[in-house]
Amino acid sequence: xxxxxxxxxxxxxxxxxxxxxxxxxxxxxxxxxxxxxxxxxxxxxxxxxxxxxxxxxxxxxxxxxxxxxxxxxxxxxxxxxxxxxxxxxxxxxxxxxxxxxxxxxxxxxxxxxxxxxxxxxxxxxxxxxxxxxxxxxxxxxxxxxx
Numbered sequence: 371x372x373x374x375x376x377x378x379x380x381x382x383x384x385x386x387x388x389x390x391x392x393x394x395x396x397x398x399x400x401x402x403x404x405x406x407x408x409x410x411x412x413x414x415x416x417x418x419x420x421x422x423x424x425x426x427x428x429x430x431x432x433x434x435x436x437x438x439x440x441x442x443x444x445x446x447x448x449x450x451x452x453x454x455x456x457x458x459x460x461x462x463x464x465x466x467x468x469x470x471x472x473x474x475x476x477x478x479x480x481x482x483x484x485x486x487x488x489x490x491x492x493x494x495x496x497x498x499x500x501x502x503x504x505x506x507x508x509x510x511x512x513x514x515x516x
Contacts, residue, residue: 380418390427
């Protein structure tokens with residue numbers, strides 16, 4: 371996600387959505403369930419989000435990408451930006467377990483990629499081909515080299 375300076379008066383929900391990659395409906399939902407604080411409002415009652423709100427949305431998006439359930443995010447979101455996680459042993463232990471789970475998933479996915487690569491190599495040598503042509507199409511698939 372790109373670095374964005376939030377204007378002094380904040381970002382609209384549309385701009386916040388664009389900056390964070392979180393849909394407008396999801397931002398509203400996160401407010402409703404308390405993951406995000408209620409947005410400030412302009413005179414026309416449109417939501418505006420501060421830099422702190424945007425950073426919190428980015429943290430939620432990042433944790434969500436790791437597969438962390440929304441309810442498990444709550445304690446981390448309550449910490450201030452300058453908090454030292456090591457001062458919260460229970461949360462530190464939980465995030466370490468979560469990290470290990472992600473590393474295990476990466477290892478498992480790498481095994482799958484290796485298996486696929488192995489089968490591609492075997493079929494290429496079996497067929498004696500260097501490239502794969504799509505049926506009905508003159509385009510050639512790129513050959514992956516190690």
